[in-house]
Amino acid sequence: MNSQTIPNLLSKRVSLTPHRSAIQFENRTYTFQEIYDLSFQMAGHLQGLGVRKGSYVSVLLKNHIDTVVVLLSLQLLGGIAVILNNRLTAEELVFQIDDSKSMLLITEDSFLEKVEELNALVPIVSKESIRESPYDMPLLVKEIALDDVCTVMYTSGTTGNPKGVLQTYGNHWWSATGSALNLGILEEDCWLCVVPMFHISGYSILMKSIIYGMRMILQQSFDASETIKVIKEEKVTIMSVVTTMLSRVIEELGEDRLSPAFRCMLSGGGPVPLPLLEKCVEKNVPVYQTYGMTETSSQIVTLSPEYSIKKLGSAGKPLFPSQLKIVDTLGNEAGSLESGEIVVKGPNVTPGYLNRDEVMSDGWLNTGDIGYVDEDGFLYVQDRRSDLIISGGENIYPAEIEGVLTSHPDILDAGVIGVEHNEWGQVPAAFVVSKESLLEKEISEFCAKKLAKYKLPKKFYFIEEIPRNASRKLLRRELRKMYEELR
Amino acid sequence: MNSQTIPNLLSKRVSLTPHRSAIQFENRTYTFQEIYDLSFQMAGHLQGLGVRKGSYVSVLLKNHIDTVVVLLSLQLLGGIAVILNNRLTAEELVFQIDDSKSMLLITEDSFLEKVEELNALVPIVSKESIRESPYDMPLLVKEIALDDVCTVMYTSGTTGNPKGVLQTYGNHWWSATGSALNLGILEEDCWLCVVPMFHISGYSILMKSIIYGMRMILQQSFDASETIKVIKEEKVTIMSVVTTMLSRVIEELGEDRLSPAFRCMLSGGGPVPLPLLEKCVEKNVPVYQTYGMTETSSQIVTLSPEYSIKKLGSAGKPLFPSQLKIVDTLGNEAGSLESGEIVVKGPNVTPGYLNRDEVMSDGWLNTGDIGYVDEDGFLYVQDRRSDLIISGGENIYPAEIEGVLTSHPDILDAGVIGVEHNEWGQVPAAFVVSKESLLEKEISEFCAKKLAKYKLPKKFYFIEEIPRNASRKLLRRELRKMYEELR
Numbered sequence: 001m002n003s004q005t006i007p008n009l010l011s012k013r014v015s016l017t018p019h020r021s022a023i024q025f026e027n028r029t030y031t032f033q034e035i036y037d038l039s040f041q042m043a044g045h046l047q048g049l050g051v052r053k054g055s056y057v058s059v060l061l062k063n064h065i066d067t068v069v070v071l072l073s074l075q076l077l078g079g080i081a082v083i084l085n086n087r088l089t090a091e092e093l094v095f096q097i098d099d100s101k102s103m104l105l106i107t108e109d110s111f112l113e114k115v116e117e118l119n120a121l122v123p124i125v126s127k128e129s130i131r132e133s134p135y136d137m138p139l140l141v142k143e144i145a146l147d148d149v150c151t152v153m154y155t156s157g158t159t160g161n162p163k164g165v166l167q168t169y170g171n172h173w174w175s176a177t178g179s180a181l182n183l184g185i186l187e188e189d190c191w192l193c194v195v196p197m198f199h200i201s202g203y204s205i206l207m208k209s210i211i212y213g214m215r216m217i218l219q220q221s222f223d224a225s226e227t228i229k230v231i232k233e234e235k236v237t238i239m240s241v242v243t244t245m246l247s248r249v250i251e252e253l254g255e256d257r258l259s260p261a262f263r264c265m266l267s268g269g270g271p272v273p274l275p276l277l278e279k280c281v282e283k284n285v286p287v288y289q290t291y292g293m294t295e296t297s298s299q300i301v302t303l304s305p306e307y308s309i310k311k312l313g314s315a316g317k318p319l320f321p322s323q324l325k326i327v328d329t330l331g332n333e334a335g336s337l338e339s340g341e342i343v344v345k346g347p348n349v350t351p352g353y354l355n356r357d358e359v360m361s362d363g364w365l366n367t368g369d370i371g372y373v374d375e376d377g378f379l380y381v382q383d384r385r386s387d388l389i390i391s392g393g394e395n396i397y398p399a400e401i402e403g404v405l406t407s408h409p410d411i412l413d414a415g416v417i418g419v420e421h422n423e424w425g426q427v428p429a430a431f432v433v434s435k436e437s438l439l440e441k442e443i444s445e446f447c448a449k450k451l452a453k454y455k456l457p458k459k460f461y462f463i464e465e466i467p468r469n470a471s472r473k474l475l476r477r478e479l480r481k482m483y484e485e486l487r
Numbered sequence: 488m489n490s491q492t493i494p495n496l497l498s499k500r501v502s503l504t505p506h507r508s509a510i511q512f513e514n515r516t517y518t519f520q521e522i523y524d525l526s527f528q529m530a531g532h533l534q535g536l537g538v539r540k541g542s543y544v545s546v547l548l549k550n551h552i553d554t555v556v557v558l559l560s561l562q563l564l565g566g567i568a569v570i571l572n573n574r575l576t577a578e579e580l581v582f583q584i585d586d587s588k589s590m591l592l593i594t595e596d597s598f599l600e601k602v603e604e605l606n607a608l609v610p611i612v613s614k615e616s617i618r619e620s621p622y623d624m625p626l627l628v629k630e631i632a633l634d635d636v637c638t639v640m641y642t643s644g645t646t647g648n649p650k651g652v653l654q655t656y657g658n659h660w661w662s663a664t665g666s667a668l669n670l671g672i673l674e675e676d677c678w679l680c681v682v683p684m685f686h687i688s689g690y691s692i693l694m695k696s697i698i699y700g701m702r703m704i705l706q707q708s709f710d711a712s713e714t715i716k717v718i719k720e721e722k723v724t725i726m727s728v729v730t731t732m733l734s735r736v737i738e739e740l741g742e743d744r745l746s747p748a749f750r751c752m753l754s755g756g757g758p759v760p761l762p763l764l765e766k767c768v769e770k771n772v773p774v775y776q777t778y779g780m781t782e783t784s785s786q787i788v789t790l791s792p793e794y795s796i797k798k799l800g801s802a803g804k805p806l807f808p809s810q811l812k813i814v815d816t817l818g819n820e821a822g823s824l825e826s827g828e829i830v831v832k833g834p835n836v837t838p839g840y841l842n843r844d845e846v847m848s849d850g851w852l853n854t855g856d857i858g859y860v861d862e863d864g865f866l867y868v869q870d871r872r873s874d875l876i877i878s879g880g881e882n883i884y885p886a887e888i889e890g891v892l893t894s895h896p897d898i899l900d901a902g903v904i905g906v907e908h909n910e911w912g913q914v915p916a917a918f919v920v921s922k923e924s925l926l927e928k929e930i931s932e933f934c935a936k937k938l939a940k941y942k943l944p945k946k947f948y949f950i951e952e953i954p955r956n957a958s959r960k961l962l963r964r965e966l967r968k969m970y971e972e973l974r
Contacts, residue, residue, distance in 0.1 A: 004491075004633075004657070004834045005850065006808045015864055016804055143810070146491075170491070177664045181699060185671040211807065212668060317503055320698065321493045323630070347491045363492065377502050 003147035006173070009210045010036055010072050011140065017213045024217040024234065025065040032213070035072065040138060041131075042073035048134035049104055049125060053078030053141055056152070058102040058122065060084040060093070060111055063197050063220045066127045068206060070106055071197070075150065078141035082152045082164070083198045087394075087452035090117050092162075096154050097122050100164055100354060106130070146170030152354055153200060155294045156397035164354030165294045167200070172207045174347035175297040178319035180212065182302055183238070183264060183288070190215040192230060192239040194222040195393070201240050201268055204298040224252035232259050242269040242393030243276070243425060246287070250279050257284060264288050268299060269393040270425060271313055271381065281309065291315035291342075291381055293395075295350045295365055300324075301379050314378040315371075322346030325364075326373055334372065339382060342369045387476055389418030389426050394454050398476070401428055401457060404450045408443065410435045413466040416457060417479045419487075430457035431479055433466055461486055490634035493660070496697045497523055497559050498627065504700045511704040511721065512552040519700070522559065527625060528618075529560035535621035536591055536612060540565030540628055543639070545589040545609065547571040547580070547598055550684050550707045553614045555693060557593055558684070562637065565628035569639045569651070570685045574881075574939035577604050579649075583641050584609050587651055587841060593617070633657030639841055640687060642781045643884035651841030652781045654687070659694045661834035662784040665806035667699065669789055670725070670751060670775070677702040679717060679726040681709040682880070688727050688755055691785040711739035719746050729756040729880030730763070730912060733774065737766050744771060751775050755786060756880040757912060758800055758868065768796065778802035778829075778868055780882075782837045782852055787811075788866050801865040802858075809833030812851075813860055821859065826869060829856045874963055876905030876913050881941050883915055885963070888944060891937045895930065897922045900953040903944060904966045906974075917944035918966055920953055948973055 006012075010032075018033035030038075051057055057079050061067040074081045082100040084093060093114075097105060098121060105124045107115055115124055125133065144150075150169045154162040191208060193216055195201040209216040217234055219226070222245055230236060239262075241249070246267055265280070265287045272280075272289055280287045287308055290299035301324060303316030318324040323345045326334040334340040345364045352358060370383040389396040398416035405414035413433040418426035432443065440460045447456050467478035493499075497519075505520035517525075538544055544566050548554040561568045569587040571580060580601075584592060585608060592611045594602055602611055612620065631637075637656045641649040678695060680703055682688040696703040704721055706713070709732055717723060726749075728736070733754055752767070752774045759767075759776055767774045774795055777786035788811060790803030805811040810832045813821040821827040832851045839845060857870040876883040885903035892901035900920040905913035919930065927947045934943050954965035 005832075006834065007810055012807055016807065177667075180664075180667060180672060184674055185667060186673065187671055320499055320503065323494055345492075347493065 003145040004170075005143045005145050006169075008076065008141050008144055009169070009207075010039060010075060011142065013210050013213055020213055021215045022209060023065060023068055024215065025068075025219075028065075029215075030065065035068065038069045039072040039076055040140075042069050043076045043138035043140070044135040045130050045133050046073055046079065046104075047077060047136040047138045049123070049130075051077055051079045051104060055079045055104070056082055056100045056102045058082040058084055058097050058100065058105040059198075060086065060105060060107040060115065061127065061198075062086060062108065062110070063193070063202065063218055064108075065218065066108075067197055068218065070127065071203070071206065072210075076140050077138060078144070078148070080149050080152060082154075083203065085154075085198050085452065086111075086196065087454055089448075089450055089452055090114055091450045092452060093118060094121060095161060096164070099154075099161075100152055144169045146173065147351070151203065153198070153203075153294045155395065156400040162400070163356060165350050166352055166354055167294075167297050167350060171297040171348050171350060172204065173211065174321050175204055175299075176208045176211045178321045178346070178348060179208065179299065179302075181320045182304070183266075185212050185214075186237065188235065188261065189237045190217060190235060192217045192219070192227070192234075192236045194219045194227065194245070195240050195242070200292075200294050200298045201393075205240060222248075224248040228252060228256065228258065231262055235259065235261055237261055238264040238266060240266045240268065243267065243272050244392050244423065246272065246280070247276055250276065250283060250285065253283055253285075262286075266290060266299070266302075268292060269395075270390045271315070274312055277308055277312065289315055291379060293367065295367075296322075296344060296346070297348045297350070300344055300346060300348060303378070307378070311374075311376075311378045314374070314380050316379060317377055318344070318346070318379075319348075322348060324373070324379060326371065327366075336373055336375045339370060339372045342367045342371045342379070342381065387417070389416075389428050391418070391421070391426050391428070391454055392424040396428055396455050398428065401430065401447070401451065401455055402474075404447055405430060405432060405443070407450075408438075408446050410438050411443070415466045415474050415476065415479050417476055417483065419459070419483060421458070427458040428455065429459040429461070429483060431461045431463050431466060431482065433464065434462060438462075490632040491657075492630045492632050493656075495563065495628050495631055496656070496694075497526060497562060498629065500697050500700055507700055508702045509696060510552060510555055511702065512555075512706075515552075516702075517552065519697075522555065525556045526559040526563055527627075529556050530563045530625035530627070531622040532617050532620050533560055533566065533591075534564060534623040534625045536610070536617075538564055538566045538591060540626075542566045542591070543569055543587045543589045545569040545571055545584045545587065545592040546685075547573065547592060547594040547602065548614065548685075549573055549595065549597070550680070550689065550705055551595075552705065553595075554684055555705065557614065558690070558693065559697075562631075563627050564625060565631070565635070567636050567639060569641075570690065572641075572685050572939065573598075573683065574941055576935075576937055576939055577601055578937045579939060580605060581608060582648060583651070586641075586648075587639055631656045633660065634838070638690065640685070640690075640781045642882065643887045649887070650843055652837050653839055653841055654781075654784050654837060658784040658835050658837060659691065660698065661808050662691055662786075663695045663698045665808045665833070665835060666695065666786065666789075668807045669791070670753075672699050672701075673724065675722065675748065676724045677704060677722060679704045679706070679714070679721075679723045681706045681714065681732070682727050682729070687779075687781050687785045688880075692727060709735075711735040715739060715743065715745070718749055722746065722748055724748055725751040725753060727753045727755065730754065730759050731879050731910065733759060733767070734763055737763065737770060737772065740770055740772075749773075753777060753786070753789075755779060756882075757877045758802070761799055764795055764799065776802055778866060780854065782854075783809075783831060783833070784835045784837070787831055787833060787835060790865070794865070798861075798863075798865045801861070801867050803866060804864055805831070805833070805866075806835075809835060811860070811866060813858065814853075823860055823862045826857060826859045829854045829858045829866070829868065874904075876903075876915050878905070878908070878913050878915070878941055879911040883942050885915065888915055888917065888934070888938060888942060889961075891934055892917060892919060892930070894937075895925075895933050897925050898930070902953045902961050902963065902966050904963055904970065906946070906970060908945070914945040915942065916946040916948070916970060918948045918950050918953060918969065920951065921949060925949075
């Protein structure tokens with residue numbers, strides 16, 4: 001049978017509630033009608049630049065009202081947004097633009113230097129000059145199929161190159177409605193978005209704004225005192241955070257309190273430590289801990305505040321439309337309290353990766369993360385993929401850094417682990433076997449060309465041999481032991 | 488591709504919020520855990536009686552906690568509930584049970600006399616004796632496909648026999664979430680259900696209770712003063728009504744007022760007249776007018792209270808996932824303010840009828856109703872199918888009554904129209920051409936055997952000839968003229 005269809009999201013929203021406040025950015029509030037009009041205008045220029053239904057268009061933009069307009073204009077045309085992490089290096093950008101066969105890169109003047117060398121690869125237009133390009137009366141997509149791909153976001157797998165996660169309109173829709181069934185939908189809701197829109201955490205807030213008809217406040221970057229001020233003055237009710245942000249807000253809050261209307265800190269990207277949680281309870285800041293990833297189009301498992309102390313460390317239960325199981329190494333479903341790989345399923349789960357034919361078994365996605373479910377059905381994540389490093393909410397895959405390190409002509413072998421860091425939670429540390437005596441500075445500069453800044457190892461250790469098992473698999477546990485001895 | 492799957496609704500709800508209040512009936516409140524336990528128990532007995540995934544099971548029950556349990560236990564087993572209108576005659580029941588090839592009829596002792604003669608057709612079990620039947624450890628359906636049929640409800644078409652409307656799990660899901668995006672979901676929500684659960688209006692409240700995790704108060708029948716009392720004392724926030732009920736509540740309310748927490752009278756089954764709407768505004772009772780039918784799994788178009796006076800008489804705009812167009816007699820889309828047939832589409836729209844292969848064009852359902860859309864996109868329904876009679880919220884199809892009348896050996900021809908009635912809005916009036924002089928009482932008794940009471944013509948007119956056009960099509964407009972002269 002054909003995929004289910006629903007109306008184009010923005011067109012439908014504007015037909016229902018044109019005059020409601022949609023997006024607030026830098027002291028200006030745009031209604032859904034205004035957002036629609038701007039997006040319609042933008043769609044005309046993008047069509048003039050050749051964008052059609054099904055075109056892949058790379059987007060490299062900071063959080064800004066223009067970014068909202070670009071992303072929604074692509075939806076109006078049925079174009080697929082390949083949303084690029086702002087912090088990637090030129091080399092990393094090349095891979096993702098090339099892999100997605102993007103026909104256009106939309107960026108902004110502040111990135112022009114960074115993208116200069118991509119000129120040969122893809123036509124580039126900056127948002128500042130886009131309105132100078134020819135205008136075509138845009139052919140809007142009236143109906144979308146839930147199976148149609150809406151966005152692509154790259155994540156690095158455990159091995160090799162980053163993979164483009166396909167996120168369909170259905171994925172975003174079910175994510176938004178699944179979350180609504182958990183948190184409710186209040187008329188006065190207003191969601192503060194300081195997380196990047198190039199991450200699913202930010203993009204999913206935009207989708208909720210359109211689907212719920214909800215006000216969203218967009219900010220370019222996070223600042224704890226500004227956050228507290230905005231929550232109070234603008235009557236924010238929900239905010240998406242990573243632990244680092246939550247911790248700074250709580251610290252900055254001091255003896256002050258958020259407004260009573262504020263109802264949810266939706267926290268992703270790793271568990272919230274107990275002392276921080278206790279401070280949140282003390283200061284009456286309700287925290288919903290979540291577990292999710294790009295592949296699940298944001299949260300798939302969420303813990304409500306009433307359980308945050310009783311079920312300390314748990315990520316909660318899968319949202320209504322989603323399912324979860326723990327699978328042991330033999331592929332059998334584990335009993336309660338037994339550890340195994342976390343496997344998830346649901347209409348918010350990606351159908352797969354761009355240009356890869358990894359097949360999911362009956363819709364179940366192997367996350368690679370390790371955890372268990374307690375006797376009441378609450379999930380405890382023990383290890384975000386045995387090797388994943390989470391630094392200030394960004395996922396870092398050691399394999400990617402190891403690949404860069406070993407591409408250096410004088411490095412024979414390398415291993416990377418995450419080590420604790422006061423500010424960022426974790427940072428990468430690298431163990432290197434070098435051919436001749438290499439300077440740390442040399443390696444550092446080499447990596448800086450190929451890796452986004454947050455991925456750069458903060459410490460280097462030169463050793464004789466990387467610990468590997470008989471089948472040459474890296475023994476990261478041994479590296480951790482070494483680190484404990486060496487530091 | 489395969490249909491999307493989600494977890495079994497009741498199992499999922501009980502895993503998320505076992506201790507929340509689910510259903511309140513006759514001064515007792517059942518939690519989701521209790522509802523689950525009762526349904527699990529019931530599922531074991533139904534399985535003992537042979538019910539399996541995909542079995543069609545007819546259900547003839549009044550609003551009652553047991554009805555909730557029977558309907559949900561069928562969902563647990565994956566059985567398909569053929570939900571029978573309590574007011575049908577034995578003959579009408581025979582048709583629906585036979586047409587659906589039901590393998591079992593679940594009813595209650597109070598209906599045993601009525602269903603006595605169905606014994607040869609289908610095994611019958613009354614809810615009072617069901618627990619005496621053998622118990623089998625029930626095999627629960629863990630996952631449901633959105634395309635799986637959940638319920639069948641019969642509606643009479645414009646011609647001939649009633650048709651079984653297939654309602655999938657997806658239809659119910661999208662109806663519930665589409666409504667949530669319009670009305671919001673509040674933690675304190677509580678929906679009062681006095682409309683029958685054998686109608687989509689009642690069944691859809693049960694689905695919302697399970698999907699939202701919301702308290703629902705179930706009552707066997709409507710009483711205006713009881714309604715007012717319950718709304719106040721039990722903190723009801725939403726209630727589904729038909730115009731007759733709304734009118735009685737407003738009358739009964741007098742100088743009294745509903746509680747401030749009460750936020751929505753969801754009114755279906757025909758437009759609310761202006762004087763009544765004005766009284767509602769005066770008494771601070773917010774009315775959401777809707778347009779919907781069994782085929783759309785309840786409301787598909789809804790008008791919010793802020794427009795109820797400004798857009799008086801309008802049914803509103805289609806819910807977020809749904810679409811609407813007006814089509815003229817040539818099949819072209821009509822412009823704004825032009826009348827034509829109302830055609831709807833959406834994931835809440837039935838995939839079709841049982842045992843019929845009427846094909847929908849690209850998912851669009853021809854409602855047969857006539858209306859137009861104004862320049863702001865608001866729907867005005869002008870005629871509920873040119874011939875449909877709505878009496879106290881029940882749909883009556885003249886063709887069905889005409890079929891019964893002309894089956895009488897002494898009736899040569901017959902025509903039925905709806906005429907105004909103070910209490911019920913409309914009632915059927917019949918025009919009859921008889922072979923010899925027949926008594927009204929005779930015809931009345933004849934009909935009473937074959938038609939539910941609410942369908943019985945309240946007036947009979949004996950005439951010489953039924954007005955028909957050249958192709959023998961009944962000219963109902965002429966009958967209306969005759970009625971105006973004769974009454």
